[in-house]
Amino acid sequence: MIVVENLNTYYGHIHAVKGISFEVRQGEITALIGANGAGKSTTLKTICGLLHPREGSIALGGAPIHKLSADKVVGLGVGYVPEGRRVFPVLTVDENLDMGAYHRSDQAQVTKDKARMYETFPALKGREKQLAGSLSGGEQQMLAIARALMAKPKVLLMDEPSLGLAPLLVKRVFEIIAELNKQGMTILLSEQNARGALKIAHHGIVMETGKIRFADSAAALRANSVVQHAYLGAG
């Protein structure tokens, strides 16, 4: 679905992503794990068009997308759940969902999809007219996911969806991601919570200081002693 080749991205003067190549396969969850500053967020931002690579290429279903601006990339089917949720705080829940569907023109279907989102995410139900900034962290995360789904993406990029949430909510977020995948959604998930991410993912990519350290099936990574030691907290 997404093929990344020799990607080099600078964040200001910092060479944040240093020549990485990987693939996100259709119907799978690919987990991008690594410490803070490893280049995971930069990779996601480059794929969705918020940053542009200095070198390398990104293809979506065979077509290059790395020169397009973010507002064009979403129209091609790349949904994005930003790190820190980034809901529009002074827009209502309902308006946030509308913004997720901005590139769509099938208004009747958008209304139906919104109704479906309120079913899928009961935490948002009854809060349609509430300002998104007044929601709790967990509710904002649900809204950020629902907003990205409103774009009808073919692939969903999720940046640290479990970050800053209470343990029970972390579990719930991973369940939701697994559930979305079961319904057929292709997902690229960036997570510092390697344990949770590798539990639901098919493939894993371990990043360190802008480079790929390991790339393998999630099961193999869970069994890898280096990964266990550095990322899964095994003694």
Added chain:
Amino acid sequence: MDSMNILSIFIQTLVGGIGIGSLYALVALGYSMIYRSMGLVNFAHGSIYMIGTYFGIIWYRGMVMGLQVPYPIAFVIGVLLNAILGLILERIFRPLANLDLMLMLLGTIGLGYVLDNLAVIIWGAEGFAVNSPLPNEPIVIGGVALLPQMLLLITGSALLMVGLNVFLAKAKIGKAMRAAAQDRETASAMGIPVNTTNALVFAIGAGLAAAAGILAAPIVYVNPAMSAAVGLKGFAAFILGGAGSIPGAIVGGLVFGILEAISAGFISSAYTKGIAFVVMILVLMVKPAGIVGEVTVDKV
């Protein structure tokens, strides 16, 4: 002077203040919307207001190839021309947005001077009074005498402000403009073309300023120097109401206009500006965020 008379003079003064306040409010809205969306304090906005006034009034006064155009049509032409000017200026200002404050200040002030001097070169520094398209005899309601043009200024401004709020609340692109003002990067990742929404903000700001200027022209004197006078008061209203707040700009403009009218009417017109600015400073000392405490927008 009996008490009835004082009351009617007071109401007359108040209505005058609301009229001039509506003018300040419409100008303040331009400052506010641009500041919200681009983080840019546009010190050229007073000049944009002045140019917009000329863009409408030159048609009404038959200054373009001797064509005498009816007031409502001149109004529409002026607003549209100024909106186009806004689109062009947004392209010029785009690199300045989110830059160092000093660069922004210099860039916008410089552009303001260019516009002011262009106006002097094209239309002269002299200026002129403009005849109202409505009767000049005041309408007397219960002992209160009101100029028809003043009532037109107030109702016209009110309609524009209501229209703007409905547009921002209901229209898809209006919601997108609010989203982009709150979080530019995320808006763009949601598919919102942020450069387009910013250009639209500039066009609307310039259009509102032109509308204000053309509605007020028969009451105030039209000359290139009006850019500094009204630009400064619109800016003060923008700060007074709460920088970046839409209701704040409206409240700030009205409060400023009413203060000015009352101090001119009941104290002395010599102190008008001074009193209004002193009140502004006092309000800001008590409430630094302005009268309307806007919901905080986290710019991540």
